[in-house]
């Protein structure tokens with residue numbers, strides 16, 4: 062009977078089993094290395110598990126074959142027979158394990174992919190966060206730079222302003238104030254004001270401040286309000302004030318910004334200009350009238366004198382005509398004054414020593430003042446330069462002022478006369494002050510008007526100051542008054558000093 | 568059929584003409600495990616393909632290994648099948664010696680038995696492919712690390 066040798070099968074089995082063990086162990090090794098290199102990757106864990114299961118299978122099956130083969134060769138088939146079922150059971154188990162792992166592999170891989178995706182997203186997000194952070198940092202730096210540049214710019218604007226710029230809190234206390242503000246209010250440094258004083262403290266009139274505060278509370282702003290402020294040394298400063306709430310809807314809380322423009326000088330100038338304007342037109346009218354009256358007056362005077370010559374002294378007729386002549390002379394004097402005020406009268410200009418003029422007048426008036434109980438204090442600058450002008454007219458100005466001063470003083474008082482030279486402006490200054498009744502503020506503008514007087518009829522014509530004004534202006538100077546009711550009046554005259562002589566003296 | 572299977576727990580055992588009295592559920596479990604193994608290999612091979620893993624050399628080798636294991640399982644299954652149909656007295660010669668033979672002509676299952684018992688010719692290449700695949704993946708990982716520094 063024909064038979065096939067089993068040797069090829071046995072040999073393949075033998076060699077194959079050995080190879081399977083070796084190769085599966087190598088698989089385990091590489092899978093292990095792989096997993097160690099990438100512990101987080103679940104794929105390699107799977108491969109390791111797969112390899113391990115295969116290796117277990119190979120070993121159990123291979124060892125079964127090898128040992129079985131060897132035992133058979135050794136004639137110990139019985140032992141082998143007892144071991145066989147175990148080897149077979151392990152093989153079965155390993156098939157199931159490998160299969161199960163494999164089936165799970167798909168699921169695991171899906172989860173793994175999601176984990177990897179999440180990780181990538183996370184990394185992307187975190188790098189995005191880092192980038193944003195860096196961007197933010199540089200953004201903040203740039204912003205800070207811009208801010209400080211802007212701060213410098215606005216500081217310069219704030220400090221450089223020639224107007225008073227300030228910030229107050231909602232109680233009116235100064236929070237900040239620029240240099241111009243400090244200077245205008247007569248202080249040395251902002252620290253003396255900031256946090257110490259409030260707006261109310263620098264207002265002259267509390268009423269003004271209350272009105273301002275009310276308007277700020279109700280409207281949140283004020284615009285172009287004229288306010289009188291008081292500087293540290295007591296000077297009054299007229300300012301044009303604009304204020305607004307820091308935040309548009311913070312009428313009540315948060316404080317205010319404000320800008321104040323010092324308009325004291327401008328206001329004074331305006332007033333002077335107005336007065337000059339008015340007096341100039343009055344002067345024109347007066348000059349016209351005076352001129353027209355002068356001729357008939359001359360004729361009246363001429364005929365009166367003619368008649369007088371034909372009358373005997375002592376008769377009634379003579380006395381009557383004399384009265385006419387006297388009143389006509391009076392009229393002529395007034396007309397002459399009017400013409401002087403209108404600067405229509407001619408002036409003979411010579412070099413005038415102002416100090417000397419004042420001394421002459423004082424000598425003349427000394428007795429009168431003394432008997433009226435008026436003390437005269439004269440402080441004349443010995444270095445005073447001369448002025449160019451009409452001595453008589455200048456004397457007349459001083460005379461008018463001194464007489465007014467005397468008339469203003471009831472009872473005893475004091476009259477001050479002072480001369481000074483302001484080298485810078487090239488002006489000499491004559492100040493005549495008294496401790497008289499003073500001039501109310503609302504009349505201060507009118508006293509220079511012709512025929513303005515507060516004195517009873519016959520005592521004053523109201524031409525004294527207008528004539529003086531006309532004369533001083535004719536000499537290129539100015540006359541100003543400063544008065545306080547009950548305390549006294551100060552008249553300040555400025556005249557241009559004679560240039561070449563002052564240069565020689567200097 | 569079950570009585571035929573009864574005789575076969577392990578094919579190699581039968582080679583030595585040892586009379587075993589295997590439990591039938593042992594063989595059935597073993598055969599089912601082969602089928603299960605085969606199925607999962609098919610699933611993995613398909614899955615590697617669908618998910619484009621095979622574009623990588625390592626995974627391609629592992630896929631080939633899967634297919635070889637699939638074949639092997641089928642072969643092993645058939646081998647057990649054939650062995651279960653062989654009568655016990657068909658093997659002649661000294662048990663445990665290389666001169667042992669199987670008588671032909673007594674059963675149609677002899678030839679399939681012999682052929683399918685050369686299963687190592689498939690499973691050794693299969694595990695070799697697996698090894699090469701894993702190694703390739705490992706080398707790639709090493710390269711990545713090397714490139715990383």
Ligand SMILES: Nc1ncnc2c1ncn2[C@@H]1O[C@H](COP(=O)(O)OP(=O)(O)OP(=O)(O)O)[C@@H](O)[C@H]1O
Pocket residue numbers: 461465466467469495497498499500508509513514515516520521522523524525526527550
């Ligand atoms: N020193 C002074 N103190 C107070 N009031 C003054 C002073 N000087 C002038 N006045 C006021 O100014 C008015 C005008 O003065 P002004 O010298 O022009 O006229 P008058 O003195 O009234 O008359 P006249 O000088 O022609 O005799 C005065 O009526 C007086 O009310």
Ligand SMILES: [Mg+2]
Pocket residue numbers: 461464465521525526
């Ligand atoms: Mg007078």
